[in-house]
Amino acid sequence: MKRALVSLLCFLFLVCGCSLDAQPSSEMEFRILTYNVQNLMDDKLDGDEYPEYRPSESWNTASYRMRLRTLNEVVTNRSIGLCDVCIFQEIENERVLSDLLDNHLGRKGYLWYAFAKEEGSSIGVGMVSRRKPKHVAVHAVEGSRPVLEAVFDTPRGEVVIFGLHAKSQIGEYEETEAMRLELSRVLGQAAKRHEGKLIILCGDFNTDPDAYRSASTVQPALIGIESQKARTYMGSGSLGITGERAHVYSDVWYSPYLDRSNSFAKPGSYFYGGAWHHYDQFLGNEFLFDGLGWEYGSCQILAPPVCLKTDGTPNGWNLQTLSGVSDHLPVLLTLLRR
Template identity: 30%
Template sequence: MKIATYNVENLFDMNDDGNEYEEYIPNGTWGWDEAMYRTKLRHTATVIQGIGADIIGLQEIESESALKDLKAELNRQGIYYPYYAFARGKNSTVNTALLSRYPIQSALKIPVSYNRRYRDILDAKVNINGTFLHVFVNHWKSKSGPESERILSAKRLMLRLDELPANEPFVLIGDFNSHFEEYRTFLKSRKHNDTEGITGINHILKTIDTDGNPVTYTSLQNHSGYLYNLWYDLPEEKRWSHRYKGHGEGLDNIIISPALADDQGLEYVQGSFARYDPPYLFQKGKVFRWQQSRKYPKHHLGEGYSDHLPIYAVFEIKP
């Protein structure tokens, strides 16, 4: 069973509900019209088809309507996800979603804050041949703000994790807007480090130990309080899914619980974590994001995919 996550970069529908970014106002000056929308749907579905995931978390989906249109486009391309879940925060612009080939037993949206800048976390309990797995789809606050804003999401997520029964398996996926080693990369940034070196993804979610070292797959098996970030399964040069000013960042993450590494029941297949990075997702050596003109009048060009690369991992059920 393959689980993936993909920030699709602004999939907006054709309904004008007043929360859109300027460039995605239906039939506005940027040219976001029905034809452009259908192009974006086709491109997004092509990537999802290529990933071939059984369960995929999505970020930057405007509405349930857009999610259903994406499902319909996937159907046209021969890819079927019978089950879905969607989490929309109050007046939020973009949201999180989940597509699944396995039944979704329940789905909750976890509000981080009543401020519209914070996107709800989606908690979907998926029935995988009689074994239940909680899949948490995240899209934390962007790095336009300091680390304290992402810590708010991390703490809210931990409150929910603490409510789960002991040893119930869960996986955290999504765009955390946090490098998997944020505790190292943000230290000298005055804009981001307003927390005296404490990070949401590393300290609050406990992907580093008390000595400040990254949790390994082996240490995860021996310490129930930690979580393991799958980026460490890849060589260092491949540990990125997004580029900012030429530097690779692992902002998209898949983080597993100890129950997925205890050699029984549902298990992570060690070494299966990967980045989906076929040549068509790149142009001139850069990630081929959705294209908009640089010259006035600015408009959508109908080319490209997303500014993020998808990532995925494989799991299996052991006797």
């Protein structure tokens, strides 16, 4: 009970009184962006920030505002367009979202935001949206970051979105995967409360959707349903995933990355250790393909020029040189009206 109260105290949901010059959200598309923005801190000394982001000659109001401008440049890039909902990872606090809307995104119709992080943590999960949420909640995860939930009521039915940021791969794999597994367990339980609705899980899962193929000795957070251990693992917390649209069910999630009929502009959304990874993911339930309401349209790894280095990998943020954007690329899910 105490952990839930702590999470709720760390959660903020506010309405931003920004002026508008944007068109209303489309009724033919519902677009969701997930983006790990890499340590976007504000310019205030709060005590929770990473030590290198305490106000200094290099990190100050000017450099903070520069990062906000850069994020706005990415989110409003023509290759992305206007989204209904943006889920951000590695945001310091709600003030960052408020400043982003007040000074930039509010002019594009992003009026609402929400934020959640564990008490004492340096970073959390944030959401900005052009549609007003019907309901917002936070789900505590033992030993990991909380999950942000938002429900949107649309003319084509409710859309339930869970925004997350799983434990990183830093440390012993068995220990970090156990934390990612606990996150999957919380997501599965929370999703059951929205039976009969379209549900989207999105964010930085910090694991590839096919990682289970090489993790035979550890129960994975995500398990392909073709695996012999799938049902056993799904019964104890793993999320069952597939790229086969006909096999998506109430407890089997669709992964666009596993769907061979999909093609992507980049071989991954994150580049680390000399290899591309698909850590930034969308998972959807069976209502993506029921022929009613919102249906799956596309999933895209986006690569605006500002987000790339000359070698085509993500242009990560560098605090020392005050250059770059993020070590992740944004990923966009588009739902279409049927």
